[in-house]
Amino acid sequence: MSSNHSSSTMPPATRILGPLKVPSKLLMGPGPSNMRESVRIVLGAPLLGHMHTEFINIMDDVKAGLQYLFQTNNELTFAVSGSGHAGMECAVMNLLEPGETVLVVQTGIWGQRVADLVDRLGGRVQTLNVEAGQAATLEMFSKAVEDCKPAVVFVCQGESSTGVAQPLEGFGDVCHKNGALLLVDSVASIGCVPLQMDALNIDCVYAATQKVLGAPPGLAMVSFSERAVQKMRTRKTRVPSFYFDAFELANYWGCSNEPRRYHHTAPISLVYALREALSEIANEGLEQCLLRHRQCADFLYSKLEEIGLKPY
């Protein structure tokens, strides 16, 4: 570039010259939770290359930790480099083809998000509307699936906008009887509400790192069942994103039998953090982790009732 250009460099705004200031807060809202101290420490570990053997090993640890967290043997279990919503996009983009129908169990904003995405992808949306603050019953669910014969059914297990915890027993079987795949959002619930993916016959789960796991936001966790993989293998159209293409991601995460190819540069530090959070949960034991969260919730509810508030 000519020195002409250099001599006319625009100056920086004053606001970027000063130091970063971050107050310490107790986070109990519908966003990130505070980090575990051990997770905070590993964030500062030295960077590795995204294809270095040492990093690949850490990815393999994460994969094993996710299979434990989701209680699944699914081979296609990995992290997506993005927020929880990136997990939703990865799931929906891979499971759905244009023209297909998605049944959305509408218990709050996450169903609306999925509906918006399905529309962008040229799919059709059918909605099972559930009364505000209520969960769908198996009966309502069965009727809706039988009526609209969707390709994919979306259910949010922990609806952060309404506080609804959606039971999932029997939902997978209803979907499979009707030729549909069951997609579950467990962003706000994973690790505090039980989710045994294989036992429940769920075809795809996505979750995020920044809530129960106590890791920073920036990674989504996803798992696809063999039934989901079969559908994805017979797609007639390409997934409209390379970044979210499940088979490309699966290759990079060592979930296929081919040699790993470079896909993208994983957020190395966040993968360290997720590995640490998953290791803590594995060492504590998933049942103990679930119990601890149940006890904390019960304590909170009892104190809220003492002061006259009634949670639903």
Add this chain to the structure above:
Amino acid sequence: MSSNHSSSTMPPATRILGPLKVPSKLLMGPGPSNMRESVRIVLGAPLLGHMHTEFINIMDDVKAGLQYLFQTNNELTFAVSGSGHAGMECAVMNLLEPGETVLVVQTGIWGQRVADLVDRLGGRVQTLNVEAGQAATLEMFSKAVEDCKPAVVFVCQGESSTGVAQPLEGFGDVCHKNGALLLVDSVASIGCVPLQMDALNIDCVYAATQKVLGAPPGLAMVSFSERAVQKMRTRKTRVPSFYFDAFELANYWGCSNEPRRYHHTAPISLVYALREALSEIANEGLEQCLLRHRQCADFLYSKLEEIGLKPY
């Protein structure tokens, strides 16, 4: 969930139970660079909520720092929560509609990546093939743009697969004369090769945090010109992703005149890191930063020549 389910919990794999081990390496390959020490330190700062005023302030700092780095006054300048490739997807998905043509200046793998993405999105690809290890001349470039009248032209400024640094003087004017938008990948070059976005009439630039900036990977930086915004405003089809929708991102990053809406949970720690890296560059001065990298490159090349290797 019934206690039946809980009693059959699958145990964790042994590999996730042990501690994280990360060796310290000098990173000089085509992946992440080592972190700046100041950046490493801020990674461990306490998390904030993604809509907390203090965090919004930090996002505003980042936006100002990016405008300085890219040398632009573009209002739509922000970070995308994903790797450099996520920046590419955000750029291409927003600039392109199905059926439109993208001219790809093919100097290495990044052009191939864009071509793959355009195909997924239902666009058409024309290629300007450049001899391996060479940059495109303005003459070749002009002829190709005039011949194929594309909607978008893709050029990689720093081609990490071949080492080519592509000069960009005059490219923007050629594009605009022919009704095309100029899209530039500066993932490997930003901060070490000059890029004055406004002076060069570039319509969209994306870059990443993990190379010259010395921040960890996991964020892409993107800026759209007013001309690009005009094209995006008159789209006939919806962007096939909510996560990468530029106007939704612009709203969350405070680049529009509307109140900010929740879009996704930004990777809080990585935004701290990017803010710190941008602050260091602003305090050093962009020209000094560019000069320092030029001097380091010259030193490396001279030593390589001394031992008989000839860089091209």
